Amino acid sequence: MTGSNSPSAPTPTGTGTEQVEVPYNHRHLLGIQGLVPREITGLLDLADSYVGLSRQVDKKRPLLKGRTLINLFFEPSTRTQASFELAGKRLGADTVNMSVRTSSVTKGETLIDTAVTLNAMRPDILIVRHNSSGAVDLLAQKVDCAVVNAGDGSNEHPTQALLDALTIRRRFGRIEGLTVAICGDVRHSRVARSNIHLLSAMGARIRLIGPPTLLPPSAERLGAEVFTDMREGLKGVDIVMMLRLQSERMEGNYLPSLREFYHLYGLDREKFDYANPGAVIMHPGPMNRGVEIESALADDPEISLIQEQVEMGVAVRMSVLDVLSRRLPNGGPKQ
């Protein structure tokens, strides 16, 4: 499937009137781990139909009319929160954004208290981001509604992996057999972990590229090939997935300096030329231009899928909300 770069092109599917069956056997979406390829494909197929809906003047399809969706973000976020909010609104849900200051709310007890309190307000879907790995899982055990993990610590960010997969599938028509290099701060990245799970489950070959200080210990045991030399690692790659370098890792402990990181692991034209002809660049955003990626590459519409990733984000989240709402008590097929 191609043609994704023409926003005005009418799409035959996805006008949002038909009900696509999606095999999905979970109450929540807490991670990619635990999903089977059939479920992933189902979510992606449904998301594909929402791409078309989002490109119409009337973007609404009120499947979640009357439902309450709470965005509960313990970590600041702009794009993920907006993306979930839009997804909810396009499906007709009432959405509420709650940002909770991270520093004071890190103890398990307080998190559970928050969950219990919110649960009493009878929301239907909770979207949760937290800076602690496993926190969303813990919260999900204490509420009656469906929970979507919008990123927990360095563990998972499943909707990001789904939107990345959708972007890849629309560009290449498949995921199986592609070689994907995930570059930079893999160690601290939930995006990387979810992508490793998803892409390898769907039959892609994964490479991890970065300095050993930013690679997870025993990285090769995650089912990926590990490279510390970026040029070497990019040879024969179809997709170069760059990760955001968190500012707290930049100086001293994990890395000597930004200029050395850019010199060794920043994606510039010269390094990118080691990848396969027709290779593309992805980035979960927000980018550090001149730190992990050269501006000219990030902005090159021929090879950069970064804008498309953002668009797919809304579609994927609509798909996830749709599917989860069907499994809610008193959910089920609409009339």
Add this chain to the structure above:
Amino acid sequence: MTSTLFVNARLVDPATRRDEPGNLLVEDGRIKALGAGVASQGAGRTVDCKGHVLAPGLIDMQVFACEPGGEHKETLATASQSAAAGGVTTIIVMPDTDPIIDEPSLVDFIERRARDTASVHVHPMGALTRALEGKAMSEMGLLSEAGAVAFTQGRKAIMDGEVMRRLLEYAAGLGVLVVHHPEDANLARSGVMNEGELSSRLGLKGIPTEAEVIMVQRDLALAELTGGRLHFAQISCARSLEAIAAAKARGVKVTCAVSAHHLALNENDIATYRTFFKTSPPLRAEADRQAMVDGLARGVIDIVVSSHDPQGPEDKRLPFAEARDGAIGLETLLPVLLELVHKGEMALTDALATVTCKPAQLLGFEAGRLAEGLPADLALIDLETPYVFDASTVKSKSQNSPFDGRRFQGRVLMTQVDGKTVFES
């Protein structure tokens, strides 16, 4: 075309254990040919070696050259002259100068300064951490591209285990060598000599061997965890040796050096508070010295360094506890090794390997061997003539040698660097 033909030489190449009479032809700075029948076509210089040993020039992996910042004690020029007089054709200089070599431009400075003023090859080690503070890692990638051959904290150890772990991890990714001075700074705090009976008798605060052993053990564990290449700049006691031997047997990428001082001297040499015998690590007990010799002979210790550390009277003519550590050693490195050979502790080729092919291999240099095509870095060595070492004759700017008045047997007659004669006695 310039050429030199060495005739009647005893060609000793430690890498191949070659030890046989022959000639060696140098052309345009490189070894053109070597062997029994080698002759010169051109009209170059002919050197009659009179049966003396012609060996690869020495590579000294630990030299404190004091430049920049300490030019009153030594410069790259004077250190290189001292090296040449000792048969040393490559010196690795330490980064704990003023300013500290933690910037690519400073690596470049050392290289240009050496090219302009030094008579032997000079390569800098880069600082392992920024400003040698033991916290933030230095730009090892950029520094090694600029020419830093390894990374070290100089005379200090990294006390923070996590910092050391990250350094070894990061270095492993680049394939660069981390050189560490293993001494727990807390256990060694304000100690000035080896801890034991003698320190008690002298009333000086001692440094226990545990200060070294604990750090060696920690670093070995971290090297094993990270897969980083670790080299101990100097070890001094038997128990470090055991730990390193065991780690090597497990396949840990570790090497170590001993200084010539620790092979030839022990704590008793301090006698009446002689500050030229104050070194870091301190001179240890005789049993430890013997263990160093034994460890070298067994190959557990890979290389020998001079740990040439010039200090002036202003830092040495002081009460023992107040005096600085350090002793010069470029011109006594080879005599100390030959002492081991004469005593029958080591074969000549094995002894020379620790200062030629082994450091070359460790640093990835195409040097330290007698082989066609390699740069003609050569030392012509008289193994036999006995003499009394006179520290006032050294080429170094500082004279803080602990070997003044010692009887040695064997000295350098001529040193060539890239086929150019840089020393001739």
